[in-house]
Amino acid sequence: MSFPATATTRSVSADRHDGLTIALHWATAVLVLAQFASAHVWEFLPRGTPLRHALISTHVALGIVFALVVLTRIVWRLARPHALPPAGGPLERLAAGTVHLALYALLLAQAVLGFLFGWSAGGGLRFFDLFAVPPLIVLGRENSHLLAEMHNAVAWTLIGVAGLHAAAALLHHHLLRDDVLRRMVYRSE
Numbered sequence: 001m002s003f004p005a006t007a008t009t010r011s012v013s014a015d016r017h018d019g020l021t022i023a024l025h026w027a028t029a030v031l032v033l034a035q036f037a038s039a040h041v042w043e044f045l046p047r048g049t050p051l052r053h054a055l056i057s058t059h060v061a062l063g064i065v066f067a068l069v070v071l072t073r074i075v076w077r078l079a080r081p082h083a084l085p086p087a088g089g090p091l092e093r094l095a096a097g098t099v100h101l102a103l104y105a106l107l108l109a110q111a112v113l114g115f116l117f118g119w120s121a122g123g124g125l126r127f128f129d130l131f132a133v134p135p136l137i138v139l140g141r142e143n144s145h146l147l148a149e150m151h152n153a154v155a156w157t158l159i160g161v162a163g164l165h166a167a168a169a170l171l172h173h174h175l176l177r178d179d180v181l182r183r184m185v186y187r188s189e
Contacts, residue, residue: 067111120144
C-alpha cells in the first residue's frame, strides 16, 4: 500500500522518522514508564487509602490511552513503508528487528492483558469517571490472579527489552556516533 508524501509520511526526510512516528514512540515510552511506576508505587500504600485508589484509577485510565497509542502505532507502522536506510551490518539489523518485533508484541500483550485483568472483575474499565469501556469478554474473577501475574510478568519483560532498546540507541549515539538515535527525535528547526 502506498500513500502520497505529506507532512506525516516517512518520505518527508530520508534521515528521520515522520512526526507521528516520533510522537507515538515517545508517548509510548512515557506511558510505559508511568504505568510501571504507578503500579509499583501503589504496592507500598495501604489498601483503601485515597492515594492508592487514585493511582489505580489513573493506571486504568492511562492503560486505555496506552492501548489506543499502541494500536495506532501498529496500524501506522503497517500502513507505512519503512523508508529509512538500515543501520549496521546484517547481525545488527537482525538484532534490531528482533527487538522491535518483541517490543510491539509485548506492548500489544500488555494492553490486552490489562483489559482482560480489569474486565475479570465483571465491570467496565473507567476512564477518569468520564466513561467506562465495557467488557468485551469476561474471564471471571477466578482468572484475575493469573491475569494479574501475566500482566506483571509482561511489564517486567517489557521494561527489560525497552531498556535493551534504549541502551542500543545510546550505544549508537555515543560510541558508534551514527544517526540512529537522531532519527527518533524532533528537529530543532
